[in-house]
Amino acid sequence: MTALMWFRRDLRVSDNRALYQATAAGGGVVAVALITPLQWQKQNESPAKLSFWLACLQELAGRLAELGIKLHVEEVPDNADIPEFMQQFARARKCDALYFNREYEYYEQQRDETVKRVMQAQKIRTFDFADRLLIEPGRLLTGSGGYYTVFTPFKKSWLGLLSRADLEPLPLPAPVAAALPTPELPVAEISSRLGLPGWPSDLWPAGETAAQKRLAEFAGGALDTYHELRDLPAVDGTSRLSPWLACGAISPRQCLVVVIRDNKKMPAAGSGGEAWLNELVWRDFYTHVVVGFPRVSCSQPFQKKTAGLQWRYDECDLKAWQSGLTGYPIVDAAMRQLKQTGWMHNRLRMVAAMFLSKHLLIDWRLGEKYFMQNLLDGDLAANNGGWQWSASTGTDAVPYFRIFNPFTQSQRFDADGGFIRRYCPELEPVSAVALHDPKKLAAEIAKKKISYPAPVVDHKLARERALAAFKNL
Numbered sequence: 001m002t003a004l005m006w007f008r009r010d011l012r013v014s015d016n017r018a019l020y021q022a023t024a025a026g027g028g029v030v031a032v033a034l035i036t037p038l039q040w041q042k043q044n045e046s047p048a049k050l051s052f053w054l055a056c057l058q059e060l061a062g063r064l065a066e067l068g069i070k071l072h073v074e075e076v077p078d079n080a081d082i083p084e085f086m087q088q089f090a091r092a093r094k095c096d097a098l099y100f101n102r103e104y105e106y107y108e109q110q111r112d113e114t115v116k117r118v119m120q121a122q123k124i125r126t127f128d129f130a131d132r133l134l135i136e137p138g139r140l141l142t143g144s145g146g147y148y149t150v151f152t153p154f155k156k157s158w159l160g161l162l163s164r165a166d167l168e169p170l171p172l173p174a175p176v177a178a179a180l181p182t183p184e185l186p187v188a189e190i191s192s193r194l195g196l197p198g199w200p201s202d203l204w205p206a207g208e209t210a211a212q213k214r215l216a217e218f219a220g221g222a223l224d225t226y227h228e229l230r231d232l233p234a235v236d237g238t239s240r241l242s243p244w245l246a247c248g249a250i251s252p253r254q255c256l257v258v259v260i261r262d263n264k265k266m267p268a269a270g271s272g273g274e275a276w277l278n279e280l281v282w283r284d285f286y287t288h289v290v291v292g293f294p295r296v297s298c299s300q301p302f303q304k305k306t307a308g309l310q311w312r313y314d315e316c317d318l319k320a321w322q323s324g325l326t327g328y329p330i331v332d333a334a335m336r337q338l339k340q341t342g343w344m345h346n347r348l349r350m351v352a353a354m355f356l357s358k359h360l361l362i363d364w365r366l367g368e369k370y371f372m373q374n375l376l377d378g379d380l381a382a383n384n385g386g387w388q389w390s391a392s393t394g395t396d397a398v399p400y401f402r403i404f405n406p407f408t409q410s411q412r413f414d415a416d417g418g419f420i421r422r423y424c425p426e427l428e429p430v431s432a433v434a435l436h437d438p439k440k441l442a443a444e445i446a447k448k449k450i451s452y453p454a455p456v457v458d459h460k461l462a463r464e465r466a467l468a469a470f471k472n473l
Contacts, residue, residue: 001027004095004124005069006086008033008103010131010248011056012208013063015169017129022099023067023173030093031064031071033057034085037194039078043380044372048199048342052206052376053247054187055199059207061183068177073185079111083118090124098124101131101248104287105380106297133284134158134166134252137291147292148285149302149395155281159266167260169253199376200341204243211244212254219258226272231412233334233345234419239276242377243343245283252280286385289395296384299365301393308473309393311363320456321356322370324424327455329435330410331355333423340423342376351409353390358403359462361469364391392470400470403463411436426452 003022010016011033022029040050061071076085090098098119103112116126130136140157141147148154191198204210218239222229229237244250259273260266267273289296296302320326324335334348344352349371357364368387372378388394392402414420417435421428427435429448434440438455445452 001025001097002093002095003027003029003097003099004086004090004093005029005031006033006098006100007031007057007060007071008100008248009246010101010251011053011060012211012249012251013060013067014172014208014212015251015254016101016173016248017131017170018099018101018127020170020173021127021129022097023069023176025097027176029067029069029176030095031069032086032089033060033071033073034082035073035075035190036078036082037075042078044369044378046342046372046374046376046378047194047196048374049243049246049376049378050194051191051196052199052201052204052243052342054185054191054196055201055206056208056247056249058185058187059209061185063208065180065182067173067175068180070180070183071185073190075190079107082111083114086115087118087122087124090119091122096124098126099129100126101129102136103132104137104291106290106294131251132248133287134256134280135161135284137288140288147288149289151282151285151396154285154288155278158281158284167253167256169251169257203240203341203343204376206249208244208249211241211250214241214244215239215250215255215258222272223258223276224272227270227275228272230275231347232414233337233348234414234416234422238346240343242379246377246379252283255280282385283382286381289385290381293395296388296394297380302388302395303393303397305473306391306393310469310472312361314360314362317360317456318356318362318366320453321352321360321362321367325453326355327453328355328406329417329420329424329427329441330406330414333414333420336423338371338374342374344371344375345419347409347413349386350390351404351406353387354398354404355406357387357391358466359406359457359459361462361466364388364393401467403466405459407436407438407459424452426450 003025005019005022013019057073064071074089076082119126135158140161222237226237229235241250241255259277267277293302301307321335324332326332331352334344334352338344353367356362356367364387368383371383385394389397392398392400410420415432417432420435427450429450430441430444434444442454
């Protein structure tokens with residue numbers, strides 16, 4: 001009896017529900033992870049993110065080898081080819097059962113259902129597990145039996161439903177055989193062939209060991225002040241765990257336990273722990289929305305009426321935004337942070353997204369795609385949810401008439417200009433006061449002969465144009 005463990009977005013040994021059950025079945029275990037270049041292109045996966053994930057696979061291979069499990073990394077063009085490949089792979093290794101953790105996006109669910117049908121036709125049993133979220137979609141529904149579309153009642157019900165089974169991470173699985181030599185996966189060859197550029201490994205080292213270390217550092221430090229510092233991009237006030245969460249090098253349960261340490265109680269209201277718990281709940285919420293309303297997985301707005309918005313298609317403005325050359329310092333610094341590190345501070349994701357969709361009135365889907373192409377932590381549900389919130393097309397979205405003034409945002413959250421100057425070094429000579437005032441900024445740039453663009457659009461005019469577009473729906 002041999003179990004086949006299929007790794008996807010769960011690249012860890014600890015607290016992995018499918019792996020734990022596969023090792024507990026009493027036989028041998030074979031593990032596989034699939035490289036899908038064409039599918040990655042279709043999904044706009046970030047090259048830096050793929051570099052990070054491949055390195056995480058190498059660390060995973062070593063940890064599995066300690067359990068007597070060999071990890072195979074195989075290449076399959078795209079999702080359509082996976083079902084046939086999986087049954088051939090299983091049969092060649094005499095596997096009688098397939099184990100995997102569920103994914104929830106529309107096309108991924110279709111893929112997995114096809115895999116299950118193909119496997120069952122070959123008399124290979126399939127076992128799939130709820131692992132990626134704290135509460136699985138379908139368990140948490142409204143009184144009328146539908147999916148929640150507003151966060152606050154979702155969170156209230158979420159807290160009421162959360163059980164000890166949802167809270168407790170699983171122990172490490174027991175070895176199934178003698179330890180194996182750590183295999184050298186073809187990571188370098190794959191990266192070279194696909195032209196992957198690497199990633200900032202000094203900021204996000206690969207693997208679950210590094211993820212656990214970062215979680216422990218956060219829990220012992222910035223967690224207590226998270227509610228006070230999380231909106232300040234110049235400060236290391238957030239967990240920065242999102243790249244590891246996206247690839248599953250750490251589980252949401254392992255994150256949750258650090259905020260319910262004392263007698264398994266929820267954190268106090270107004271605390272750093274409560275603020276961080278909210279982020280974990282938002283992560284569940286947006287994935288529930290993806291399941292309950294599959295159209296958002298297919299580039300459609302949640303609010304159907306907003307499909308009629310008359311977006312502008314201005315290539316120059318789009319390029320200015322992508323390049324961090326809009327003339328709005330906080331927006332430009334945010335976009336340059338994304339390009340340089342593969343990550344963007346959460347407050348600035350809202351600012352940058354609202355700037356593109358409302359100041360420039362450019363289709364939010366172009367921004368959503370660009371973020372996915374560059375983010376180390378790119379996740380369809382969270383990225384789509386954030387973009388549709390900012391563009392006022394999504395569930396529980398910001399009202400269409402709420403349009404962030406980027407200068408006000410930078411004044412509130414980067415008052416001394418430290419973050420702006422870090423990523424826009426040409427603005428180093430500019431005073432903090434001028435960084436948050438367009439007239440003073442223009443005056444200092446001219447006086448000091450600084451090479452920095454004028455604003456691509458006036459805030460007042462942009463606001464009026466966006467309001468008119470929404471009112472014309």
